[in-house]
Amino acid sequence: MNLSLPSSLSVKDGHLFCGGADCVELAEKFGTPLYVTDxxxxxxxxxxxxxxxxxxxxxxxxxxxxxxxxxxxxxxxxxxxxxxxxxxxxxxxxxxxxxxxxxxxxxxNGSSKTEAALRAAIEKGIKISVDSVDELRQIDLITREMQKTVKIGFRCNPEIDVPTHPKIATGIKNSKFGIPAEMILDAYREALSMEFVEPVGMHCHIGSQILEVEPFGIACGVIMKV
Structure with a gap:
């Protein structure tokens, strides 16, 4: 069997090398299991x-x-x-x-941000990717209390099918992640009315282990239309 290895890996005299280091020697020195990063x-x-x-x-x-x-x-x-x-x-x-x-x-980022984490992000000046309208309103309450402005983006759910396992597809219809594309404009308008919230961008994540380029192009097309 022929193996296709990343450029950082090679085999010499039956030993696997990572970044020029003999993995057998590393295992003998540090024990296993062992994580090696180049x-x-x-x-x-x-x-x-x-x-x-x-x-x-x-x-x-x-x-x-x-x-x-x-x-x-x-x-x-x-x-x-x-x-x-x-x-x-x-x-x-x-x-x-x-x-x-x-x-x-x-x-x-994320769909389950705690209030403590939101407060920390706002305090430190970290941008927030808003995952829902409810979260946007929570951010509004916190920023008004703290009297601090926060920059936000909206996580858009493009509601498209992708060639991956349904459990790790995050941009399909009825996914818990993100705001449906048709609701983004209303969320943006609501954000504009908030004193300490500054909308600056969009975010999209359609899933993992997607090995084809086409779904990403489709998702970009949805965002461009928004």
């Missing part, structure tokens, strides 16, 4: 992704999904490259800040 490969991926987007616009800010791996070294490495972070909790928020990522490069 810093160079992470940086290369980040730069390649950023360069691809910058072919079309200079307004590019990549946000690392902190839920993927909160390892401080990984987050510090990405912070040094200029990355921000997509955070889902107070813990992820603090991990991103501790890594050197400035608050203005963070986006607080």
């Amino acid at each position: 810093e160079v490969h992470i940086v290369e991926n980040f730069r390649r992704y950023e360069a691809a987007l910058k072919q079309y616009t200079d307004k590019v800010q990549l946000l690392y999904a902190a839920k993927a791996n909160e390892n401080p070294v990984i987050m510090q490495t990405l912070a040094a490259e200029g990355a921000g972070a997509d955070v889902f909790s107070l813990g992820e928020m603090q991990a991103a800040l501790d890594s050197g990522m400035p608050a203005e490069k963070l986006l607080f």
Whole structure:
């Protein structure tokens, strides 16, 4: 069987190497199970992704999904490259800040934000991706109490079918995630009437393990129409 390995992995004399390090030797030294991360490969991926987007616009800010791996070294490495972070909790928020990522490069996301986490995001000047109209109204109450302005985006549910398992499809009709596309404009108008809420963008996430490009193009089309 022929294996297709990422560029950071190789096999020599029956041993797997990661970033030039012999994984057998690492296992013998540190024990197993063992997680091995190639810093160079992470940086290369980040730069390649950023360069691809910058072919079309200079307004590019990549946000690392902190839920993927909160390892401080990984987050510090990405912070040094200029990355921000997509955070889902107070813990992820603090991990991103501790890594050197400035608050203005963070986006607080998720469908189950606690009041404490919302207050922390507002206090620190972190942008919030609003997941529902109820959440928008909660943010309005908090900002009026705190007398602090917060920048927000709206998570749009494009309500499209995607080629992945239904349990990890987040942009389908009746999904609990996001505001349906046809309701975004009303939510935006409501936000404009709020003294300390500043709408600045849109957000969309349609699912995981999607291996085709077409669904992302369809989702972008929905957002552009909004």
